[in-house]
Amino acid sequence: MRQWSVLVLCVVAACAKNETSADPAAPAAKARESTLVAPEPASPEPASPEHAAGPTSPATGAPAAPVAAAPQPPEAATGAAPADGQWAHFAVKNEVPLCVFAGYEQYEKTSFLKDVKRTVKTRAHEQLVFGIYAPTCASKECVSRPGMQCWAEVEDHSITVQSRYNGEQRVGATCTKDCESVTAACDTPVLLPGTYTLHYGNTTTTIKVPGTLRPACIHPK
Numbered sequence: 712m713r714q715w716s717v718l719v720l721c722v723v724a725a726c727a728k729n730e731t732s733a734d735p736a737a738p739a740a741k742a743r744e745s746t747l748v749a750p751e752p753a754s755p756e757p758a759s760p761e762h763a764a765g766p767t768s769p770a771t772g773a774p775a776a777p778v779a780a781a782p783q784p785p786e787a788a789t790g791a792a793p794a795d796g797q798w799a800h801f802a803v804k805n806e807v808p809l810c811v812f813a814g815y816e817q818y819e820k821t822s823f824l825k826d827v828k829r830t831v832k833t834r835a836h837e838q839l840v841f842g843i844y845a846p847t848c849a850s851k852e853c854v855s856r857p858g859m860q861c862w863a864e865v866e867d868h869s870i871t872v873q874s875r876y877n878g879e880q881r882v883g884a885t886c887t888k889d890c891e892s893v894t895a896a897c898d899t900p901v902l903l904p905g906t907y908t909l910h911y912g913n914t915t916t917t918i919k920v921p922g923t924l925r926p927a928c929i930h931p932k
Contacts, residue, residue: 792882793882794882795882795883795884796881796882796883796884797881797882798855798879798880798881798882799879799880799881799882800877800878800879801877801878801879801880802875802876802877803875803876803877804873804874804875805873805874805911805912805913805931806846806874806876806912806931807843807844807845807846807859807874807876807931808824808843808844808846808928808929808930808931809841809842809843809872809874809911809928809929809931810824810827810831810841810842810843810844810927810928810929811831811833811839811840811841811909811918811924811927811928811929812831812839812840812841812842812927813831813832813833813834813837813839813840814837814838814840815840815896815898817831817840818840818842818896821842821894822892822894823844823890823892823894824844824845824846824928827842827844827927827928828927829925829926829927829928830923830924830925830926830927831923831924831925831927832921832922832923832924833902833918833919833920833921833922833923833924834920834921835902835903835904835920835921836901836902836903836904837901837902838898838899838900838901838902839870839898839899839902839918839920840896840897840898841861841863841872841896841897841898842861842894842895842896843859843861843874843876843894843895843896844893844894845857845859845876845893845894846876847886848886848887848888848890849878849886849890849891849892849893850886850887850888850889850890850891851889851891852881852884852886852889853880853881853884853885853886854878854879854880854881854886854891854893855878855879855880855881856878856879857876857877857878857891857893858875858876858877858878859874859875859876859893859894859895860874860875860876860895861873861874861895861896861897862897863897863898863899865899865900865902868905868906868907868908869907869908869910870899870907870908870909870910870918871910871911872897872909872910872911873911874895874911876893902920903920904920904921905919905920906918906919906920907919907920909929911929911931912931912932913931913932914929914931914932916929
């Protein structure tokens with residue numbers, strides 16, 4: 712009877728051991744399996760159109776607040792006259808004095824308007840030469856980078872002369888010393904005898920060839 716009791720106890724103990732004990736290698740295998748199989752990342756939600764192209768904050772990832780533009784300095788008032796002593800650009804057309812010469816030899820003797828003789832004698836079958844001059848003293852203290860141009864056109868007995876004078880001038884300054892020569896010349900073809908009308912700016916002058924012209928210089932109105 713005692714032997715059967717011992718046998719029953721052994722059987723019960725063996726069954727309990729089979730139900731509660733686990734394979735010691737099982738947890739390690741499950742651990743290795745969990746490290747090999749990573750969860751799939753969640754699909755990101757589409758960005759709203761409002762922030763799709765906008766900058767984001769590097770700290771939070773949220774859309775960054777708009778940055779206000781730096782204030783710009785106000786533009787200078789257009790048409791404002793420069794103050795005295797400042798340099799200002801100028802350009803005038805058909806406004807400088809024009810003088811008539813019988814040839815280039817006479818013109819080359821005149822560096823300034825004051826050097827021109829008041830009377831000129833024209834000759835047939837020769838050119839007329841026109842010289843233009845700066846109207847005021849072109850000292851470096853008053854005028855910078857001056858430029859002078861002259862051109863003449865003849866049609867029948869009509870002569871049209873045009874001029875252009877440009878550069879920079881000091882506002883309010885008046886110079887009388889160290890004046891520089893600012894002049895230019897242009898000419899006509901050989902002229903046949905006759906009476907010609909000279910057009911320069913708003914001024915019209917009659918020139919006889921051959922003949923005498925007095926005064927030889929024209930000051931536009």
